[in-house]
Amino acid sequence: MNNTEHKSTFSTELLNWYMVSKRDLPWRRHRDPYMIWISEIMLQQTRVDTVIPYFQRFTERFPTIQALAEAPEEDVLKHWEGLGYYSRARNLQLAARQIMELYDGRMPDDVEAVAGLKGVGPYTTGAIMSIAFNRPVPAVDGNVMRVLSRYFLIEDDIMKQGTRKQMEALVRELFPEGQASHFTQAMMELGALVCTPKSPHCLTCPVMEHCAGRLAGVEETLPVKTKAKPPRPEERLVALVEGRGSRSGRVLVRQRPAKGLLARMWELPHVLAAASAGTAPAGDGAMDRLAGALREEGVGVAPVRHLLNAEHTFSHIHWNLQVFQCEEAPAALPEPGHAAAAAQVAEAAAAYAESGALDAAPPEPVAYRWITAADMDTLAFPNVFLKILRNYFSAQDEQ
DNA sequence: AATGCGGGGCA
DNA sequence: TGCCCAGCATT
CATH class of the missing domain: 3.90.79.10 (Nucleoside Triphosphate Pyrophosphohydrolase)
Known part of the structure; x- marks a missing residue:
């Protein structure tokens, strides 16, 4: 099997698995880009189970971009209490005000515009563009880097800036035609449920057959990552x-x-x-x-x-x-x-x-x-x- | 490129 | 209890 076929197989098998295995999560119940955006900001550094109740309360209190833009900042912070990284909440509201002023209160279907929002970096840009608008823009987070580093046996340090760029290029090749939204979520889902940081569940993995990391027996040691300094x-x-x-x-x-x-x-x-x-x-x-x-x-x-x-x-x-x-x-x-x-x-x-x-x-x-x-x-x-x-x-x- | 910025889950 | 997880902004 050549390289192109290899990549095509990965995408197809992963997508098929996702369609039958995906979890019923609150933000997957609608296609409102606002909901996708809120969920992606909350999910930064934070697990799904932690986010769910916050997402429910937050979107109930601030159901639209306008509601968020017009709320007292203290109210927004209170609805973020306990989630951590509180600048996320402040930037979320600043971005809502940006969207009101620049884009008539609607999330723009445009990479540059989305990337210019406060608190939205390369990952979240890709997440919003692909999940909400089905555009083939890579959303490379820790889950995706773990999955790709194992499947394609990439041993570059994922803490390096260049490694994420390399992975983004790879994802652009992997996107199945017209399926950006499902594919992005499929990689995250695999990283969260199967290709976990420790003791990955390779026996139930939809792409185990051609996973280079597993075939080489090094899945547990990937991704390569420099340790953070102790606090x-x-x-x-x-x-x-x-x-x-x-x-x-x-x-x-x-x-x-x-x-x-x-x-x-x-x-x-x-x-x-x-x-x-x-x-x-x-x-x-x-x-x-x-x-x-x-x-x-x-x-x-x-x-x-x-x-x-x-x-x-x-x-x-x-x-x-x-x-x-x-x-x-x-x-x-x-x-x-x-x-x-x-x-x-x-x-x-x-x-x-x-x-x-x-x-x-x-x-x-x-x-x-x-x-x-x-x-x-x-x-x-x-x-x-x-x-x-x-x-x-x-x-x-x-x- | 390096540093600041929370909180929770798991073995 | 100790270790792991890891986006974005600022400098």
Whole structure:
């Protein structure tokens, strides 16, 4: 069998398998390019089972591009809470506004236009063009690279930029005439269900017969991939500040800056204790440091006791969190009109004025706030703080 | 080309 | 519990 026949066989067998094996997923129930787009952004770095409930809630709340474009950003972030990589949510809304302004509110059936949308890179461009518009534009993600590297025994490092380009060229040769949509989804489906990262299910694979990786016995060692650096440890001290008097039953939280890690998410106040794990001060030393560091930021707290420890891993940082129950220190609590808060508002407003309207969100001050359990329904928290706060409020309920 | 950016699943 | 998964933006 020559090379062309080999490729044709792969595509035909894979497509036939997909037609009878494909899963019934929410975004496969319609051909609305908006739904395809939302699902593809959510599916970046995220598994299907995790995405499904988010997709349902998100598309129910924002059923159209216009609805998404016109929603408050905080609402969009709240519907992304727990999914991670929160810039995806922000870029999604920016792109929706792009589509409203440039393409009359409809996803353009055009490669260059799609590729120009915020948060849409080479992979998502291919996914939208092929899945939604049935155009033969390659959508090469980790699944596709795994499948192709095994079937065609490609030993290039998939972390290299050039390898993805090579795979895209290969996919262009593999597209069956008029079947781009099914074929793109078929490769993803095979990667997700059969050609899995560890212990692939070769015996049930529709293309096992001519899989070069399996025939050579190296399917387990493909794809070749350089390892990522381990996350650097960070020791942090966290204040769970309980309100007094009129603020009784409330907890002090703050919103993170608009850029960087967990942008615009809410969290418990915390400070860096030490650059590496295991060297953080303990007990009274930690409580003194926490109170001192927060006071420098204009927040007066009095740590009472150590409550619990928690961990949170990002791809590049590992947080070890020591959470301390604190009382408010009346002298220096953040109030509306507080000097530091006012300066932050002014700074955000200035940044907004300098930037184009399309790129910038409305000025949202980085602010402190006293919240109740009910506020948890509207503010978006990273998972680690979500768990701590839910735990805390439910314990308060029992008293 | 290298780095920043979450969270969950599995052995 | 430790390891694996890996798109897009920015610089």
